[in-house]
Amino acid sequence: MMSINFMGSYSGIDQTMIDQLMAVEKRPLVQMSERKTTMESQKNAWNDVRTRLNNLFEKIKVLQNSDTFSSMKATGGESATITTSKNSPEGVYEISVQQLATKTSVIGGKIVEASGDSTKALGLTGKFSVNGTTEKPNEIEITEADTVRTVADKINSISKESGVRASIIDNRLVLNNVDTGNKAITLKNEVGTVLDNLGLGTDAGLSNKAEVILGQNAKFKVNGVEVERQSNTVKDVVEFTTINLNKAHAAGGFDTITISKDTSKVEEAVKGFVDQYNSTMTFISDQLKAGSPDDGGEKRGTLASDGSLMRLQSSLRTMVTSSLSNENTAIKDLSQLGVSTVDRFGQLTFDDSKLKEKLEENPVEVQNFFLSKNSEGKDIGFVPKINSYIDSFSSSTGIIKGKTDSFERSIKEVNKQVDAFTLRMERKEQYYISMFSKLDTAMMEAESQMGWLTSQISALSASSGSKK
Known part of the structure; x- marks a missing residue:
């Protein structure tokens, strides 16, 4: 059976008043929550600092790699281009392309x-080879079900x-060498004359004989x-360098590379380091801002005074x-x-012309500034x-790590305090509800008794009056 709560009907103290009373009791909970929020913000701020520091090193560590300083580049070229390696020799190359490799x-033949259907069974049988040798016969068997x-x-x-690769064009088989160059495609009937039926025979008397277009070398x-x-990709002419042939020049034409x-x-790499350094220092400055009402409302940094x-x-x-x-x-x-x-505030600027000048004068000096070894074999330089x-x-x-671990321990402790305090508040609220409900019940009973007593007194008074 559902009970009916008449709390406040007699005492005037209802749930709203208890809520107001509990709000005062729970003020320490608000303070603990604010303290927890502050510590979480500080922990997150330190994690952001760590991320920015790691990004800063990622930018500068490129300068640990010797390839960064030994890179070569090729400029110019259209019909012919050059792909360099770190060992490509400096120089000017005039390249004239007479013909590309095909x-x-x-x-x-048809x-x-x-009958114009590439999926129709041909009803042919036989066997033929493609560029076959003693070691690799490369034989293909054809059955009646083949299309x-x-x-x-x-x-x-x-x-x-x-x-060799095959494709179907206009219901014809077209074979192409995988590689370019003056290389023949050798087709040979091993069993029967199936090549002739497939339009791949080359005998003059065939009505559907194949057309052979011999590939050519690049010149x-x-x-x-x-x-x-x-090949049109040539790696053995200029040492450690690849020449890419793209199209033939007109007579007398050439590319200068x-x-x-x-x-x-x-x-x-240096510019990337400078940009990341400036970003990191700006972030740190923002976290350290003291903030005050007198500075135009500047917000206090999360890690101010750390x-x-x-x-x-x-x-x-x-x-x-x-x-x-x-x-x-x-x-x-x-x-x-x-x-x-x-x-x-420590913000940096970068004048790349000075760096270019030093690199032209002595690239080894620049490289050694960033990373080299001392007489004891230990890495020294700006990057280490x-x-x-x-790393520290x-x-x-x-x-x-020590900072964030400390914050995590403190946050866990505050969470425990919040849980314990919340439980006490729940019990206290139940205590208030019980106490004031009992007060209402007592007042209701007192009112009932008072009514009975009043009725008895009235009855006695009426009886006394009638006897007179």
């Missing part, structure tokens, strides 16, 4: 048995061994030297401007490579220095 093709489609599939199934000149190769050092990778973050900010600023003691290079600081500070400091903050045993 593939040998066998264009089959297949009468197919033009399945014949093409059978040829393609051994293309790795034969070097070109490099600085006046005549070269012939089977220059191979030179490629400094763009170094420039991009000594560890202030030390990180100061050390990073010092590291990118201080001189290095490096026995392997005359370059002692980043300013000699065009990187310098522009304001008191930055990495060592960043962002590694699994670094300062940031």
Whole structure:
């Protein structure tokens, strides 16, 4: 049976008043929640700092790779282009393309048995070989159920061994060498004359004989030297360099291609570091803002007054401007490579012309500034220095890990306190409800008794009056 709660009917203390009373009781809960929110924000801010520091090192570690400093580039060229490697020799190359390499093709004649349907069974039997040898016979057997489609599939199934691919064009079988160059396609009937029926026979008397188009080698000149190769991608003419032939020149035409050092990778790496450094320092400054009502309402930073973050900010600023003691290079600081500070907050600017100048003068000096080994075989230079400091903050045993672990422990403790406090508040609210409900019941009973007593007194008074 459902009970009816008349709490507040007599005392005037209802659920609304209890809620107001509990709101006062729960003020410590609000404070604990605010403290938890603050710690979570601080933990997340430190995780953001770690991410930015790791990104900063990712930008600069490109300069640890020797390939970054030894890259070569090729400029110019259209009908012919060059793909360089780090060992490509510098120089100017005039390349004239007389003809491109092409593939040998066998264009089959019309297949009468197919009647224009590549999926119709041909009713043919026999066996033939494609570029067969003693070691690799490359034989294909044809049965009555085979169609033009399945014949093409059978040829393609051994293309790795034969070097020939088949396609169907206008209900004809068309065979092409996989590779370019003056290479024949040898087709031979092994059992029967099935090649003739498939339009791949070459005898003069056949009405549907195949047309053979022999592939040709590429012919070109490099600085006046005549070269012939089977491919349009040539790797053995200029050492450590690939020449790509794209189209034939008009008579007397040529492309001039220059191979030179490629400094763009170094420039991009330094610029990437500067941009990430500026972004990281701006983020740290925002987290450290003191904030006050007198500064136009500037928001206080999440990690304001945090000594560890202030030390990180100061050390990073010092590291990118201080001189290095490096026995392997005359370059002692980043300013000699065009990187310098522009304001008191440590923001950097990058003048790539200074870096290009140093790279042209002595690229080894630049490389050694970023990374080299001392007489004891230890890595020295700007990159190891930055990495060592960043690692002291962002590694699994670094300062940031200690910070975030501490926040996590404190958050767990606050959660326990919140749970315990919430339970006490629930019990207290039930206590208030029970107490004031009992008060209402007592007041209701008292009112009932008062009514009975009043009625008894009235009855006595009436009786006394009638006797008179």
